[in-house]
Amino acid sequence: MKLLLTSAGVKNTSIHDALLGLLGRPVADCDALCIPTAMYGHPQAGPGDEAWRFIAGRSAEPMVELGWKSVGVLELTALPTIDPELWVPKLRDADVLLVSGGDALYLNHWMRESGVADLLPSFTETVYVGMSAGSMVMSPRIGQFFVEWTPPSGDDAALGVVDFSIFPHVDHPMLPYNTMAAAEKWAAGIGGPAYAIDDDTAIVVADRAVEVVSEGTWKLLGG
Structure with a gap:
């Protein structure tokens, strides 16, 4: 799997160019699945209008609205209750998975409970x-x-x-605690390498190589 790990979606030209490099073809030629599950577990998002904006491509974090050939919705909390034959082929056929923000541990739980986490290693050409x-x-x-x-x-x-x-959203005006100083303190307790990134930064992982793409601020911490 090829990864484009962003703080706030495809916010600038550099991140968009990195996405195109991972896809290897225009966005308009690619089928996407969006995954809104993380939103439901976070007190500042939750179910409702924020999840709808993400799915509808009307959020401030460009992902769904980039002009894909098609966009479907994959809701992880529903998957344990339905036949895998109904959703696994759709997951395998997707060129790209668009995974929203929200609560990372809630998302992790449902990635595992749904069985999607077990499938991810087999998606060698999929862009996440x-x-x-x-x-x-x-x-x-x-x-x-x-x-x-x-x-x-x-x-x-x-x-x-x-x-x-x-550590995402460094120095975001609506997140006063997400400072670089806070990121450095956070990284000291992580016990491994960590990146602090702002909303104009993304991390590209392909063929085991890691590259930071940025028009903003970032820092490698720890490790």
Whole structure:
């Protein structure tokens, strides 16, 4: 799987160009599935209008609205209750997965419960585009700074697809606690490499290589 791990979607030309490089063809030629599940577990998002804006492509974080050939919705909480034959082929046929922000541990829980986490390693050509929690879920752990919803395990472990953690939304005007100083303190407790990134930054992972694409601010911490 090829990863584009963003803080706030495809916010600028550099991130958009990185997406095109991963896809290998125009956005208009690609079929997408959007995954809104993370929103439901976060107190500042939740079910309702924020989830609708993401799915409808009317959010401030460009993902669904980029001009895909088609866009479907994959709701992870529903998958354990339906026949895998109804959804696994759709997941395999998608060129790109668009995974919203929200609560990373809630998303991690349903990635595992739904069986999607087990399938991800087999999607070698699929492009995964994460936004905020959708990016953080690919890390080994998110750190206590970001724990809102408490999973049954009681810890802050995520999927561990990559070997670094992510502190998104650095210096966001609506998130006064997401400072670089806070990121440095957070990273000290992570126990591994970590990136602090703002909304104009993304991390590209392809063929085991990691590249930061940015028109903003970022810093590699820890490790």
